[in-house]
Amino acid sequence: MRIAIIGAGPAGLSLAYFLKGLKNYEVTVYESMPEPGIKPCAWGLITGIEDILPIPKEAIISEIKNFRIYHNNKLIYDIRTNSKLGYIIDKPLFLKKLAEKLDVQFNSKVVSKNDKYFVNDKILEADKVIMATGHYSVDKSMTIPAIQYITDYEIDKEVVEFYFYSGLLGYAWIFPDREGAKIGIGGYAEILELKERVKQILKGRIKMFHGARVTDYGVIEERLNGNYVGEALGTVYAITGEGIRPSIISSKILADSIINNKDFKREFKKSKLYWTLNWHAKIIKMAKERDPSTTKLSKILINNDPQLVLKFAIGDFNRLDLLKMFGRSFI
Numbered sequence: 001m002r003i004a005i006i007g008a009g010p011a012g013l014s015l016a017y018f019l020k021g022l023k024n025y026e027v028t029v030y031e032s033m034p035e036p037g038i039k040p041c042a043w044g045l046i047t048g049i050e051d052i053l054p055i056p057k058e059a060i061i062s063e064i065k066n067f068r069i070y071h072n073n074k075l076i077y078d079i080r081t082n083s084k085l086g087y088i089i090d091k092p093l094f095l096k097k098l099a100e101k102l103d104v105q106f107n108s109k110v111v112s113k114n115d116k117y118f119v120n121d122k123i124l125e126a127d128k129v130i131m132a133t134g135h136y137s138v139d140k141s142m143t144i145p146a147i148q149y150i151t152d153y154e155i156d157k158e159v160v161e162f163y164f165y166s167g168l169l170g171y172a173w174i175f176p177d178r179e180g181a182k183i184g185i186g187g188y189a190e191i192l193e194l195k196e197r198v199k200q201i202l203k204g205r206i207k208m209f210h211g212a213r214v215t216d217y218g219v220i221e222e223r224l225n226g227n228y229v230g231e232a233l234g235t236v237y238a239i240t241g242e243g244i245r246p247s248i249i250s251s252k253i254l255a256d257s258i259i260n261n262k263d264f265k266r267e268f269k270k271s272k273l274y275w276t277l278n279w280h281a282k283i284i285k286m287a288k289e290r291d292p293s294t295t296k297l298s299k300i301l302i303n304n305d306p307q308l309v310l311k312f313a314i315g316d317f318n319r320l321d322l323l324k325m326f327g328r329s330f331i
């Protein structure tokens with residue numbers, strides 16, 4: 001069986017990796033860009049994923065042990081731990097190392113015309129086509145904008161900072177980079193407003209500015225047919241915008257379903273990933289509907305035990321945690 005995976009982001013490449021070496025399967029990844037990892041991203045990765053997908057040492061920029069939370073630019077929490085909460089990875093290098101082990105065709109944009117797929121004007125020969133095309137194939141109404149400055153501001157490499165604001169559903173961040181920092185913001189606002197807010201925390205000399213959209217909709221149910229994976233399926237935690245880890249987990253579920261000849265939709269719906277993605281999306285939806293000023297959600301995130309907020313942010317929560325954090329009225 002010839003499988004064509006469209007998109008060499010974390011979802012597409014990890015799917016090809018999980019399917020690698022299988023008898024009777026020929027897997028090719030098609031990527032429109034000349035190299036992987038060009039899409040804007042802050043390169044934060046929560047621990048745990050290395051259990052299913054190796055992260056080469058040289059692609060780890062730093063291990064995150066501490067985080068700081070600010071509200072209206074005032075420091076609220078400065079959490080220092082001895083444990084590794086996550087990594088800042090060199091995402092392009094991580095993806096490049098993964099791609100080296102796989103059959104990946106770069107400069108290969110895939111388009112569909114009359115129920116057929118074409119790559120660089122030639123028919124794409126495949127028995128199954130899987131879209132790992134990220135937010136590019138998600139309707140704009142299901143996404144929010146995120147922008148980022150890359151600067152030479154030196155921040156402690158073990159720290160990530162999050163900035164919440166009254167009146168903004170979203171947050172800004174300062175993440176360490178190999179040299180300097182990534183200073184960005186994403187949320188339910190016009191780009192101009194996001195730019196104004198992030199300017200207040202901008203430090204260092206600007207080396208680059210870029211932006212992209214992030215899916216905040218939750219799982220796109222009609223795409224649970226085994227032909228979509230990663231952000232194209234909606235696998236981004238809506239509250240945090242974390243998409244790398246959930247996208248890789250979605251690929252693992254799809255690969256296992258293909259290998260074991262199981263129904264992907266059933267397997268996905270049984271997963272903790274599905275449950276967590278849905279709660280993130282549900283809470284964002286409720287916040288938008290019930291409290292457009294977003295004050296309540298910001299207050300909940302800021303006034304709760306930071307360890308509980310962290311558990312929620314990284315997707316490691318259960319029903320009891322939800323009740324503790326949001327109370328019966330909000331849920």
Ligand SMILES: Cc1cc2nc3c(=O)[nH]c(=O)nc-3n(C[C@H](O)[C@H](O)[C@H](O)COP(=O)(O)OP(=O)(O)OC[C@H]3O[C@@H](n4cnc5c(N)ncnc54)[C@H](O)[C@@H]3O)c2cc1C
Pocket residue numbers: 006007008009010011012030031032033036037038039040041042043044045108109110111132133134135136146147148184211212213214229230231232236241242243244245247
């Ligand atoms: C500013 C910003 C900061 C972020 N920071 C983080 C973070 O710190 N941590 C985190 O976990 N997540 C973060 N995210 C989200 C994360 O980047 C994505 O959710 C994640 O990369 C999704 O992986 P994916 O493989 O599904 O899609 P993508 O990474 O978007 O990959 C899709 C690939 O498909 C290719 N493609 C699209 N259409 C075609 C086509 N027709 N033919 C061929 N190729 C095609 C694209 O070029 C791209 O390479 C951030 C997002 C933004 C915008």
